[in-house]
Amino acid sequence: xxxxxxxxxxxxxxxxxxxxxxxxxxxxxxxxxxxxxxxxxxxxxxxxxxxxxxxxxxxxxxxxxxxxxxxxxxxxxxxxxxxxxxxxxxxxxxxxxxxxxxxxxxxxxxxxxxxxxxxxxxxxxxxxxxxxxxxxxxxxxxxxxxxxxxxxxxxxxxxxxxxxxxxxxxxxxxxxxxxxxxxxxxxxxxxxxxxxxxxxxxxxxxxxxxxxxxxxxxxxxxxxxxxxxxxxxxxxxxxxxxxxxxxxxxxxxxxxxxxxxxxxxxxxxxxxxxxxxxxxxxxxxxxxxxxxxxxxxxxxxxxxxxxxxxxxxxxxxxxxxxxxxxxxxxxxxxxxxxxxxxxxxxxxxxxxxxxxxxxxxxxxxxxxxxxxxxxxxxxxxxxxxxxxxxxxxxxxxxxxxxxxxxxxxxxxxxxxxxxxxxxxxxxxxxxxxxxxxxxxxxxxxxxxxxxxxxxxxxxxxxxxxxxxxxxxxxxxxxxxxxxxxxxxxxxxxxxxxxxxxxxxxxxxxxxxxxxxxxxxxxxxxxxxxxxxxxxxxxxxxxxxxxxxxxxxxxx
Numbered sequence: 001x002x003x004x005x006x007x008x009x010x011x012x013x014x015x016x017x018x019x020x021x022x023x024x025x026x027x028x029x030x031x032x033x034x035x036x037x038x039x040x041x042x043x044x045x046x047x048x049x050x051x052x053x054x055x056x057x058x059x060x061x062x063x064x065x066x067x068x069x070x071x072x073x074x075x076x077x078x079x080x081x082x083x084x085x086x087x088x089x090x091x092x093x094x095x096x097x098x099x100x101x102x103x104x105x106x107x108x109x110x111x112x113x114x115x116x117x118x119x120x121x122x123x124x125x126x127x128x129x130x131x132x133x134x135x136x137x138x139x140x141x142x143x144x145x146x147x148x149x150x151x152x153x154x155x156x157x158x159x160x161x162x163x164x165x166x167x168x169x170x171x172x173x174x175x176x177x178x179x180x181x182x183x184x185x186x187x188x189x190x191x192x193x194x195x196x197x198x199x200x201x202x203x204x205x206x207x208x209x210x211x212x213x214x215x216x217x218x219x220x221x222x223x224x225x226x227x228x229x230x231x232x233x234x235x236x237x238x239x240x241x242x243x244x245x246x247x248x249x250x251x252x253x254x255x256x257x258x259x260x261x262x263x264x265x266x267x268x269x270x271x272x273x274x275x276x277x278x279x280x281x282x283x284x285x286x287x288x289x290x291x292x293x294x295x296x297x298x299x300x301x302x303x304x305x306x307x308x309x310x311x312x313x314x315x316x317x318x319x320x321x322x323x324x325x326x327x328x329x330x331x332x333x334x335x336x337x338x339x340x341x342x343x344x345x346x347x348x349x350x351x352x353x354x355x356x357x358x359x360x361x362x363x364x365x366x367x368x369x370x371x372x373x374x375x376x377x378x379x380x381x382x383x384x385x386x387x388x389x390x391x392x393x394x395x396x397x398x399x400x401x402x403x404x405x406x407x408x409x410x411x412x413x414x415x416x417x418x419x420x421x422x423x424x425x426x427x428x429x430x431x432x433x434x435x436x437x438x439x440x441x442x443x444x445x446x447x448x449x450x451x452x453x454x455x456x457x458x459x460x461x462x463x464x465x466x467x468x469x470x471x472x473x474x475x476x477x478x479x480x481x482x483x484x485x486x487x488x489x490x491x492x493x494x495x496x497x498x499x500x501x502x503x504x505x506x507x508x509x510x511x512x513x514x515x516x517x518x519x520x521x522x523x524x525x526x527x528x529x530x531x532x533x534x535x536x537x538x539x540x541x542x543x544x545x546x547x548x549x550x551x552x553x554x555x
Contacts, residue, residue, distance in 0.1 A: 027209070028086075030097040030173060032387025032395065033343070037172040038088075038098065038140075039399035040447070044269045046137035049180050050169030050443040051457070052130055052275075052466070053432065054159045059192045060434030065164070067114050070149055072196050073433040075108055077187050084183070086174070088140050092211060096218045097392045101208055103143055112147045117165075121154035123275075126165060127477075131273040133167060134443050134468065144171035147187075159438055166432060172445060176343045178329045181421050181457060188424070192434045225391050232388035239382040246378065251370045254363075255349040258412045259318035261311065262473055263451040266409035270471040274481045275441045278302075278463045278488065286491050288498065289358050293365040296420050298491070299463070300324070300368070301361040303418055303454055304350035305487030310480045311352070321349035322415040325450075326368075328375040329421070344380035346371030347414060357491050408449035416452050419444055423458030430459070441466040 030038065037047045057065045078084045087103040118125050129150060138144045148167040153159055168187070170180050209217070247253065278299070287293045304322070311317035328344045348367040351360035387395065402408065421442060424430055430437045441464050442455030451470040456463060467480065474480060 028100045030100070032097070032384060034173045035097045035392065035395065036387065036399070039396045040403065041137060041173075042403040044267055045445065045447045046135065046269075047172040047445055048134055048137060048169050048443075049172050049175065049445060050134060050167060051180065051184055052126075052441040052443065053166040053168070053437050054153070054156065054163065054439040055166060055432050055435035056159050056163050056438055057435040058160060058162075059431065059436040061193070065433050065435050067149065069196070070433045071108060071112055073194055074112055074147065074187065076194070076196065077189075078108070081183070081186055084145065084186075085143055087143050088173075089208065089214075091218045092215050094396055095393055096221050104208065106143065111143065111145060112149065114149045114151070117150050117152035119152070119154070121152040121156070121161075123156050126150065126153065126156060127273045127275070130167060130443065131271040131468070131471070134169065134273070134445075135269050135271045138169070138171055140171070144174045145169065164435070169443070176327070176329070178421050179342075181423065185424065188430045188432060188437065190428050190430065192431045192436070194431075194434060222391075229389050229391075232385040235381060236385040236389060239378055239385060243374075243378050243382060246374060251374050253349075254367065255321055255323065257320065258323045258414060259320040260412045261318060261322060261415050262314070262316050263415050264409070264412040264449050265451055265470075265473060266406050266448050267446055267451050267470040268472050271446075272469050272471045272474055272477040273443070274467045274477040276465040276467070276481055276484050277439070278465070280458060280461050280463050282492070283463060286495055289491070289494060290361045290365050293361055294368070295463075297361060297365045297368055299420065299456060299465075300326070300348075300350050300418060301357065301364045302484065302487045302491060303465075304352050304360060304364070305357060305490060306480065306484035307350075307416070308352040308355075309483035309486055313479065313483070317352065319353060321351055321353045323347055324350045324416050324418045325414045326371070327417075327419045328372060328380075330376065330380055344375040344383070346375040346379070350418070357487070357494055361491075406448050408447065410449075412449065414450055416454065417444060417446075417450060418454040418456070420456040423463075424460075427460055440464060443468055446470060 041047050055065075057063065082102060085102050085106045086100040089099045089101045091098060115129070117129060133148060138146055146169055148165075148169075150165040150167060153163040153165055154161040156163065168180075168184055170183070175183060280295070283295050283298050286298045287295065290297070307322060308317060325345050325347055328346060330342045330344055346368070348364070348371045351363045354360040354363060390398075419442075423440065437459070439462065440457060440459045442457045443466050444453040444455035446453045446468055451473040453468050455466045455468070458464065465484070467477065469477065469480075
């Protein structure tokens with residue numbers, strides 16, 4: 001029986017209740033940070049952020065989810081917020097940053113696409129489709145998001161045959177990583193029994209402004225740009241002095257330069273994608289290797305170990321540590337499910353020059369303790385004020401010149417990006433149109449000068465990693481995922497050795513009055529992390545890889 005019925009089959013969803021008409025008033029201008037992702041878009045670097053869900057439709061009523069039901073389900077869920085209906089409106093002559101405005105011609109069937117996965121329907125084929133889809137941008141004349149319903153997952157570990165996947169992608173000018181997760185949560189429910197039509201409303205958008213009205217908005221902002229530039233310049237100067245003071249004090253970086261690696265190059269439009277999973281309880285146990293280390297520190301150290309192994313195999317490991325940009329979310333609770341970017345970033349050496357995993361974790365913990373306060377208290381306002389100093393037309397022109405000259409591909413500023421976005425909290429099952437969501441993998445864009453990115457998010461008791469890379473730079477994604485697995489095993493072995501050392505009986509003094517023995521708490525042997533990866537062609541993993549079997553894919 002096919003996974004989805006064709007459109008001609010009778011659809012028996014109960015009729016919706018009478019719609020409730022509501023009028024939205026929404027005209028929000030892009031911030032300088034939002035417009036950065038819009039202006040720097042290029043054919044070789046689409047600024048798309050997304051997530052890949054694996055869904056088990058056996059939990060749906062009747063064990064089957066039809067495409068029409070998915071369309072109705074998404075329509076019901078989208079009406080919980082108006083943000084999914086926003087489209088971009090340009091100002092006259094591009095003299096000001098664009099605005100988000102409700103789309104009066106919103107077409108849900110344009111944004112929700114239904115595709116079939118080539119057989120055998122395994123993880124490799126799914127990663128190929130994900131990589132190729134994320135290599136394209138979206139039509140910015142419409143709401144900048146798309147949902148792909150991917151049927152035919154018949155040989156993917158973790159879900160039964162006949163499952164389907166959901167690939168959701170947004171333009172980065174639309175949302176940052178945390179906002180993307182929060183908006184994606186609007187498409188989830190905690191029950192498999194969805195009441196179709198119960199939340200259905202007709203959203204009536206306000207009339208779009210005319211060209212004359214846009215001129216009326218743009219002209220005063222142009223006249224006030226000098227004052228805004230002056231205020232932003234004062235803030236920029238103040239934060240610059242504060243940055244210099246901190247860099248000379250406690251926040252002094254341990255590394256003065258960014259090494260050139262094979263990732264610091266001009267990227268192509270082609271991508272490869274892979275995924276990896278950790279057990280959150282296991283990662284929490286690994287924190288014992290370095291008192292005071294956070295779960296993020298452990299993940300950064302494992303990824304650094306994977307990068308170190310991969311670059312060693314390609315004889316391309318620099319003597320200095322790779323530097324990663326790690327975004328820091330500043331989104332408050334009141335901005336939940338809002339659009340736009342509210343992020344800062346820290347730049348740290350992740351310890352790829354350190355062979356010992358415990359020493360690497362200690363170094364990462366020490367550096368993140370300095371970097372996070374600096375990102376929150378200084379770099380956020382510094383970056384924003386720098387953007388506000390320049391008129392929008394100047395920022396757009398500079399981005400255009402940069403895309404043509406491609407200078408960031410020649411001068412190493414960072415080597416990679418590692419972003420950890422808070423996932424779906426708790427162990428409550430999440431459903432999509434009645435299908436149980438079993439796994440969620442993030443997808444983060446790459447740019448010139450940074451040919452690999454790492455996105456991390458969690459669901460239930462798993463922490464999932466999605467790796468996107470330029471296919472010309474990393475054609476062997478399977479080898480890199482195997483390096484991540486080997487790095488994880490290395491940390492696991494060090495924890496086991498520490499547990500054995502702590503459980504060894506202490507030497508008793510010959511005349512001690514104590515008759516008891518020191519007992520260390522029992523440590524549960526951590527379950528091995530599940531491996532998800534993709535590469536094309538035969539298995540290319542090293543012979544000494546601890547992984548018994550790998551599924552490879554690249555695109």
